[in-house]
Amino acid sequence: ALRAERLLEILSDQPIIAAVKNNEEFQRALQSDVGVIFLLYGNILTVSQLTAQVHDCGKLVFVHLDMIEGLASKEVAADFIAGNTVADGVISTKAALTRRARELGLVGIQRFFLLDSKAMLSVQQFSPSSADLVEVLPGLMPKIITRVAQSTRRPVIAGGLIQDKEDVITALAAGAVAVSTTNPDVWEM
Secondary structure, three states: OHHHHHHHHHHHHOOEEEEEOOHHHHHHHHHOOOOEEEEOOOEOOOHHHHHHHHHHOOOEEEEEHHHOEOOOOOOHHHHHHHHHOOOOEEEEOOHHHHHHHHHOOOEEEEEEEOOOHHHHHHHHOOOHHHOOEEEEEOOOOHHHHHHHHHHHOOOEEEEOOOOOHHHHHHHHHOOOOEEEEOOHHHHOO
8 A cells, every 4th residue: 555655654754643632732733843643633524624734734644533523433434534534544443444444545543452461362363454554552562562563464653651752762662663642742852
């Protein structure tokens, strides 16, 4: 997938992703040096405008389907994003949604919350056809990042609780291709 390759190319130079939850963070991310923004807020009336603003700033944008008000947890959510926005891809905890996004030419990022060994089983059952990349939360588990990368055979983004340069370096050293964070101070490193 050409878009996934482009994303990985950008992340190799700029491995910090701005994850934004509100308008204030969104504006700050647009003005930052990050090349990729994860849109973690909005609704079906605003998502098109928000993705267009990101593209106008020359950045890639990924819409978290599970967090956009008005979208159902059904494959049609990916169809809506593909048909009504300029998003480069989607993020979801649901494999069916990231798989559908890939079918539509978008990059699919499947998010996993790794809270215990039971959650690790879901990673081990991951199908490489369901997503281009995986995101693991929390992102402060070097051994787990390494295991997820080996198990999924997909590039891994470490997200959640990334607070400083040491966290970024640790996640990248463990094999993550990037980190996603809502912490604006990290965006500016």
